[in-house]
Amino acid sequence: MDIIRKPILLIGLLVLPGLLLAQEHSMLEGRADSLYEKHEEEQALELYEQILTKSPENFEALWRGSFLYSRLGNRQEGKDRQKEYYNKAIDLAEQALAVDSTHTQSNFVMSVAMGRKALISGAREKVSASRAIKKYADRAIEYDSTNAGAWHVLGRWHFKVANLSWLERAAANTLFGGIPDASNEKAAEYIQKAITLDEDYVLYYFDLARAYRELDKEVQAIETCQKAIELPVLVPGDMEIKQQCKELIEDL
Known part of the structure:
Protein backbone atom coordinates (compact mmCIF):
# COMPACT_ATOMS: atom_id res chain seq x y z
CA MET A 1 0.00 0.00 0.00
CA ASP A 2 2.86 2.39 0.89
CA ILE A 3 4.45 1.67 -2.49
CA ILE A 4 1.27 2.90 -4.22
CA ARG A 5 0.84 5.94 -2.00
CA LYS A 6 4.33 7.34 -2.52
CA PRO A 7 3.98 7.90 -6.30
CA ILE A 8 0.53 9.42 -5.76
CA LEU A 9 1.90 11.72 -3.06
CA LEU A 10 4.80 12.70 -5.31
CA ILE A 11 2.46 13.50 -8.19
CA GLY A 12 0.32 15.59 -5.83
CA LEU A 13 3.34 17.57 -4.67
CA LEU A 14 4.32 18.25 -8.26
CA VAL A 15 0.84 19.27 -9.43
CA LEU A 16 -0.17 21.37 -6.42
CA PRO A 17 2.10 24.38 -7.11
CA GLY A 18 0.72 24.62 -10.65
CA LEU A 19 -2.84 24.50 -9.39
CA LEU A 20 -2.10 27.19 -6.82
CA LEU A 21 -0.52 29.41 -9.46
CA ALA A 22 -3.50 28.93 -11.77
CA GLN A 23 -5.88 29.80 -8.93
CA GLU A 24 -3.85 32.88 -8.04
CA HIS A 25 -3.83 33.97 -11.70
CA SER A 26 -7.59 33.48 -11.96
CA MET A 27 -8.18 35.57 -8.84
CA LEU A 28 -5.92 38.32 -10.23
CA GLU A 29 -7.91 38.38 -13.46
CA GLY A 30 -11.14 38.54 -11.49
CA ARG A 31 -9.94 41.53 -9.46
CA ALA A 32 -8.71 43.31 -12.59
CA ASP A 33 -11.99 42.75 -14.43
CA SER A 34 -13.98 43.95 -11.41
CA LEU A 35 -11.95 47.16 -11.20
CA ILE A 191 -22.61 58.56 -32.95
CA GLN A 192 -26.38 58.33 -32.51
CA LYS A 193 -26.03 54.61 -33.26
CA ALA A 194 -23.43 54.38 -30.47
CA ILE A 195 -25.82 56.08 -28.04
CA THR A 196 -28.61 53.70 -29.03
CA LEU A 197 -26.33 50.80 -28.11
CA ASP A 198 -24.92 52.39 -24.93
CA GLU A 199 -26.66 55.47 -23.59
CA ASP A 200 -24.49 56.02 -20.50
CA TYR A 201 -21.37 57.71 -21.90
CA VAL A 202 -21.27 61.49 -21.62
CA LEU A 203 -18.64 61.76 -24.36
CA TYR A 204 -20.97 60.26 -26.96
CA TYR A 205 -23.53 63.01 -26.36
CA PHE A 206 -20.97 65.80 -26.45
CA ASP A 207 -19.56 64.58 -29.76
CA LEU A 208 -23.07 64.22 -31.18
CA ALA A 209 -23.88 67.78 -30.10
CA ARG A 210 -20.76 69.06 -31.87
CA ALA A 211 -21.82 67.29 -35.08
CA TYR A 212 -25.28 68.85 -34.78
CA ARG A 213 -23.70 72.28 -34.36
CA GLU A 214 -21.75 71.84 -37.59
CA LEU A 215 -25.02 70.86 -39.28
CA ASP A 216 -26.67 74.05 -37.95
CA LYS A 217 -29.06 71.94 -35.88
CA GLU A 218 -28.82 74.14 -32.81
CA VAL A 219 -31.94 72.84 -31.06
CA GLN A 220 -30.78 69.23 -31.32
CA ALA A 221 -27.30 70.23 -30.17
CA ILE A 222 -28.65 71.96 -27.06
CA GLU A 223 -31.02 69.09 -26.24
CA THR A 224 -28.19 66.58 -26.61
CA CYS A 225 -25.93 68.59 -24.31
CA GLN A 226 -28.71 68.82 -21.72
CA LYS A 227 -29.06 65.03 -21.77
CA ALA A 228 -25.30 64.71 -21.24
CA ILE A 229 -25.38 67.06 -18.25
CA GLU A 230 -28.12 64.95 -16.62
CA LEU A 231 -26.17 61.69 -16.94
CA PRO A 232 -24.39 60.22 -13.90
CA VAL A 233 -20.61 60.53 -13.75
CA LEU A 234 -19.12 57.17 -14.76
CA VAL A 235 -15.46 57.82 -15.44
CA PRO A 236 -12.90 60.47 -14.53
CA GLY A 237 -13.22 63.26 -17.05
CA ASP A 238 -17.02 63.18 -17.26
CA MET A 239 -17.34 66.36 -15.18
CA GLU A 240 -15.02 68.19 -17.58
CA ILE A 241 -17.09 67.02 -20.56
CA LYS A 242 -20.29 68.15 -18.81
CA GLN A 243 -18.69 71.58 -18.40
CA GLN A 244 -17.86 71.62 -22.10
CA CYS A 245 -21.50 70.81 -22.81
CA LYS A 246 -22.59 73.81 -20.73
CA GLU A 247 -20.16 76.03 -22.63
CA LEU A 248 -21.46 74.72 -25.95
CA ILE A 249 -25.02 75.56 -24.89
CA GLU A 250 -23.93 79.08 -23.96
CA ASP A 251 -22.17 79.51 -27.30
CA LEU A 252 -25.31 78.47 -29.14
Whole structure:
Protein backbone atom coordinates (compact mmCIF):
# COMPACT_ATOMS: atom_id res chain seq x y z
CA MET A 1 0.00 0.00 0.00
CA ASP A 2 2.86 2.39 0.89
CA ILE A 3 4.45 1.67 -2.49
CA ILE A 4 1.27 2.90 -4.22
CA ARG A 5 0.84 5.94 -2.00
CA LYS A 6 4.33 7.34 -2.52
CA PRO A 7 3.98 7.90 -6.30
CA ILE A 8 0.53 9.42 -5.76
CA LEU A 9 1.90 11.72 -3.06
CA LEU A 10 4.80 12.70 -5.31
CA ILE A 11 2.46 13.50 -8.19
CA GLY A 12 0.32 15.59 -5.83
CA LEU A 13 3.34 17.57 -4.67
CA LEU A 14 4.32 18.25 -8.26
CA VAL A 15 0.84 19.27 -9.43
CA LEU A 16 -0.17 21.37 -6.42
CA PRO A 17 2.10 24.38 -7.11
CA GLY A 18 0.72 24.62 -10.65
CA LEU A 19 -2.84 24.50 -9.39
CA LEU A 20 -2.10 27.19 -6.82
CA LEU A 21 -0.52 29.41 -9.46
CA ALA A 22 -3.50 28.93 -11.77
CA GLN A 23 -5.88 29.80 -8.93
CA GLU A 24 -3.85 32.88 -8.04
CA HIS A 25 -3.83 33.97 -11.70
CA SER A 26 -7.59 33.48 -11.96
CA MET A 27 -8.18 35.57 -8.84
CA LEU A 28 -5.92 38.32 -10.23
CA GLU A 29 -7.91 38.38 -13.46
CA GLY A 30 -11.14 38.54 -11.49
CA ARG A 31 -9.94 41.53 -9.46
CA ALA A 32 -8.71 43.31 -12.59
CA ASP A 33 -11.99 42.75 -14.43
CA SER A 34 -13.98 43.95 -11.41
CA LEU A 35 -11.95 47.16 -11.20
CA TYR A 36 -12.34 47.64 -14.96
CA GLU A 37 -16.11 47.33 -14.78
CA LYS A 38 -16.18 49.84 -11.91
CA HIS A 39 -14.10 52.29 -14.00
CA GLU A 40 -11.28 52.27 -11.45
CA GLU A 41 -8.89 52.56 -14.32
CA GLU A 42 -5.44 53.07 -12.84
CA GLN A 43 -5.84 50.16 -10.42
CA ALA A 44 -7.23 47.92 -13.16
CA LEU A 45 -4.35 48.76 -15.51
CA GLU A 46 -1.81 47.93 -12.82
CA LEU A 47 -3.31 44.46 -12.41
CA TYR A 48 -3.54 43.85 -16.16
CA GLU A 49 0.15 44.71 -16.41
CA GLN A 50 0.86 42.10 -13.72
CA ILE A 51 -1.18 39.54 -15.64
CA LEU A 52 0.72 40.27 -18.86
CA THR A 53 4.04 39.84 -17.08
CA LYS A 54 3.04 36.24 -16.33
CA SER A 55 0.85 35.63 -19.37
CA PRO A 56 1.89 37.94 -22.25
CA GLU A 57 -0.72 36.54 -24.65
CA ASN A 58 -3.71 37.01 -22.33
CA PHE A 59 -6.16 38.51 -24.82
CA GLU A 60 -8.45 40.17 -22.27
CA ALA A 61 -5.54 41.84 -20.50
CA LEU A 62 -4.06 43.00 -23.82
CA TRP A 63 -7.11 44.74 -25.25
CA ARG A 64 -8.31 46.13 -21.94
CA GLY A 65 -4.82 47.31 -21.09
CA SER A 66 -4.62 49.07 -24.44
CA PHE A 67 -7.98 50.76 -23.91
CA LEU A 68 -6.99 51.91 -20.43
CA TYR A 69 -3.70 53.36 -21.67
CA SER A 70 -5.69 55.36 -24.25
CA ARG A 71 -8.15 56.61 -21.64
CA LEU A 72 -5.51 57.45 -19.04
CA GLY A 73 -3.25 59.02 -21.65
CA ASN A 74 -5.98 61.53 -22.44
CA ARG A 75 -5.70 62.83 -18.87
CA GLN A 76 -1.91 63.17 -18.74
CA GLU A 77 -0.19 66.55 -18.62
CA GLY A 78 1.86 67.44 -21.67
CA LYS A 79 2.00 65.90 -25.14
CA ASP A 80 5.17 63.93 -24.46
CA ARG A 81 3.57 62.13 -21.54
CA GLN A 82 0.37 61.55 -23.51
CA LYS A 83 2.36 60.14 -26.44
CA GLU A 84 4.05 57.65 -24.11
CA TYR A 85 0.65 56.32 -23.06
CA TYR A 86 -0.72 56.23 -26.59
CA ASN A 87 2.35 54.41 -27.91
CA LYS A 88 1.88 51.82 -25.16
CA ALA A 89 -1.81 51.56 -26.10
CA ILE A 90 -0.86 50.93 -29.75
CA ASP A 91 1.75 48.35 -28.71
CA LEU A 92 -0.77 46.37 -26.64
CA ALA A 93 -3.37 46.65 -29.41
CA GLU A 94 -0.86 45.22 -31.88
CA GLN A 95 -0.25 42.31 -29.53
CA ALA A 96 -4.00 41.77 -29.12
CA LEU A 97 -4.38 41.72 -32.91
CA ALA A 98 -1.57 39.18 -33.12
CA VAL A 99 -3.50 36.94 -30.74
CA ASP A 100 -6.88 37.45 -32.49
CA SER A 101 -7.15 39.79 -35.47
CA THR A 102 -10.80 38.93 -36.07
CA HIS A 103 -12.07 39.97 -32.64
CA THR A 104 -14.05 43.19 -32.40
CA GLN A 105 -12.19 44.45 -29.33
CA SER A 106 -8.65 44.10 -30.68
CA ASN A 107 -9.65 46.17 -33.72
CA PHE A 108 -11.61 48.64 -31.62
CA VAL A 109 -8.78 49.43 -29.23
CA MET A 110 -6.36 49.93 -32.12
CA SER A 111 -8.72 52.48 -33.66
CA VAL A 112 -8.99 54.24 -30.29
CA ALA A 113 -5.24 54.29 -29.64
CA MET A 114 -4.41 55.57 -33.12
CA GLY A 115 -7.18 58.14 -32.93
CA ARG A 116 -5.98 59.47 -29.59
CA LYS A 117 -2.42 59.76 -30.82
CA ALA A 118 -3.56 61.49 -34.02
CA LEU A 119 -5.27 64.21 -31.98
CA ILE A 120 -1.92 65.39 -30.58
CA SER A 121 0.04 64.88 -33.81
CA GLY A 122 0.87 67.25 -36.63
CA ALA A 123 -1.16 67.63 -39.80
CA ARG A 124 0.89 65.10 -41.76
CA GLU A 125 0.73 62.39 -39.06
CA LYS A 126 -2.95 63.04 -38.43
CA VAL A 127 -3.90 62.63 -42.08
CA SER A 128 -1.64 59.60 -42.45
CA ALA A 129 -3.33 57.85 -39.51
CA SER A 130 -6.89 58.64 -40.60
CA ARG A 131 -7.23 55.75 -43.05
CA ALA A 132 -5.95 53.20 -40.53
CA ILE A 133 -8.27 54.50 -37.82
CA LYS A 134 -11.29 54.02 -40.07
CA LYS A 135 -10.05 50.60 -41.20
CA TYR A 136 -9.88 49.27 -37.65
CA ALA A 137 -13.19 50.85 -36.63
CA ASP A 138 -14.88 49.31 -39.69
CA ARG A 139 -13.42 45.91 -38.84
CA ALA A 140 -14.57 46.15 -35.23
CA ILE A 141 -18.12 46.78 -36.44
CA GLU A 142 -17.84 44.02 -39.04
CA TYR A 143 -16.99 41.52 -36.30
CA ASP A 144 -19.63 42.86 -33.88
CA SER A 145 -22.21 45.38 -35.06
CA THR A 146 -23.25 46.04 -31.43
CA ASN A 147 -19.86 47.49 -30.47
CA ALA A 148 -20.97 50.95 -29.35
CA GLY A 149 -17.42 52.21 -28.93
CA ALA A 150 -16.55 51.34 -32.52
CA TRP A 151 -19.59 53.21 -33.84
CA HIS A 152 -18.50 56.21 -31.78
CA VAL A 153 -14.97 56.03 -33.20
CA LEU A 154 -16.37 55.84 -36.73
CA GLY A 155 -18.67 58.80 -36.09
CA ARG A 156 -15.85 60.78 -34.53
CA TRP A 157 -13.66 59.91 -37.54
CA HIS A 158 -16.25 61.40 -39.89
CA PHE A 159 -16.48 64.51 -37.73
CA LYS A 160 -12.71 65.02 -37.61
CA VAL A 161 -12.13 64.38 -41.32
CA ALA A 162 -15.13 66.46 -42.41
CA ASN A 163 -13.79 69.41 -40.41
CA LEU A 164 -10.08 69.23 -41.19
CA SER A 165 -8.22 72.52 -41.15
CA TRP A 166 -6.90 74.01 -44.40
CA LEU A 167 -3.38 72.88 -43.40
CA GLU A 168 -4.55 69.30 -42.84
CA ARG A 169 -6.44 69.33 -46.14
CA ALA A 170 -3.34 70.60 -47.91
CA ALA A 171 -1.31 67.78 -46.33
CA ALA A 172 -3.91 65.25 -47.46
CA ASN A 173 -3.87 66.59 -51.02
CA THR A 174 -0.08 66.55 -51.13
CA LEU A 175 0.49 63.15 -49.54
CA PHE A 176 -2.54 61.16 -50.62
CA GLY A 177 -4.10 63.07 -53.48
CA GLY A 178 -7.10 64.12 -51.41
CA ILE A 179 -9.03 63.23 -48.28
CA PRO A 180 -11.38 60.29 -47.68
CA ASP A 181 -15.10 60.90 -48.03
CA ALA A 182 -16.53 62.07 -44.72
CA SER A 183 -19.46 64.15 -43.55
CA ASN A 184 -21.02 65.63 -40.44
CA GLU A 185 -24.24 63.86 -41.40
CA LYS A 186 -22.50 60.50 -41.12
CA ALA A 187 -20.83 61.61 -37.91
CA ALA A 188 -24.20 62.34 -36.33
CA GLU A 189 -25.72 59.10 -37.66
CA TYR A 190 -22.97 56.87 -36.32
CA ILE A 191 -22.61 58.56 -32.95
CA GLN A 192 -26.38 58.33 -32.51
CA LYS A 193 -26.03 54.61 -33.26
CA ALA A 194 -23.43 54.38 -30.47
CA ILE A 195 -25.82 56.08 -28.04
CA THR A 196 -28.61 53.70 -29.03
CA LEU A 197 -26.33 50.80 -28.11
CA ASP A 198 -24.92 52.39 -24.93
CA GLU A 199 -26.66 55.47 -23.59
CA ASP A 200 -24.49 56.02 -20.50
CA TYR A 201 -21.37 57.71 -21.90
CA VAL A 202 -21.27 61.49 -21.62
CA LEU A 203 -18.64 61.76 -24.36
CA TYR A 204 -20.97 60.26 -26.96
CA TYR A 205 -23.53 63.01 -26.36
CA PHE A 206 -20.97 65.80 -26.45
CA ASP A 207 -19.56 64.58 -29.76
CA LEU A 208 -23.07 64.22 -31.18
CA ALA A 209 -23.88 67.78 -30.10
CA ARG A 210 -20.76 69.06 -31.87
CA ALA A 211 -21.82 67.29 -35.08
CA TYR A 212 -25.28 68.85 -34.78
CA ARG A 213 -23.70 72.28 -34.36
CA GLU A 214 -21.75 71.84 -37.59
CA LEU A 215 -25.02 70.86 -39.28
CA ASP A 216 -26.67 74.05 -37.95
CA LYS A 217 -29.06 71.94 -35.88
CA GLU A 218 -28.82 74.14 -32.81
CA VAL A 219 -31.94 72.84 -31.06
CA GLN A 220 -30.78 69.23 -31.32
CA ALA A 221 -27.30 70.23 -30.17
CA ILE A 222 -28.65 71.96 -27.06
CA GLU A 223 -31.02 69.09 -26.24
CA THR A 224 -28.19 66.58 -26.61
CA CYS A 225 -25.93 68.59 -24.31
CA GLN A 226 -28.71 68.82 -21.72
CA LYS A 227 -29.06 65.03 -21.77
CA ALA A 228 -25.30 64.71 -21.24
CA ILE A 229 -25.38 67.06 -18.25
CA GLU A 230 -28.12 64.95 -16.62
CA LEU A 231 -26.17 61.69 -16.94
CA PRO A 232 -24.39 60.22 -13.90
CA VAL A 233 -20.61 60.53 -13.75
CA LEU A 234 -19.12 57.17 -14.76
CA VAL A 235 -15.46 57.82 -15.44
CA PRO A 236 -12.90 60.47 -14.53
CA GLY A 237 -13.22 63.26 -17.05
CA ASP A 238 -17.02 63.18 -17.26
CA MET A 239 -17.34 66.36 -15.18
CA GLU A 240 -15.02 68.19 -17.58
CA ILE A 241 -17.09 67.02 -20.56
CA LYS A 242 -20.29 68.15 -18.81
CA GLN A 243 -18.69 71.58 -18.40
CA GLN A 244 -17.86 71.62 -22.10
CA CYS A 245 -21.50 70.81 -22.81
CA LYS A 246 -22.59 73.81 -20.73
CA GLU A 247 -20.16 76.03 -22.63
CA LEU A 248 -21.46 74.72 -25.95
CA ILE A 249 -25.02 75.56 -24.89
CA GLU A 250 -23.93 79.08 -23.96
CA ASP A 251 -22.17 79.51 -27.30
CA LEU A 252 -25.31 78.47 -29.14
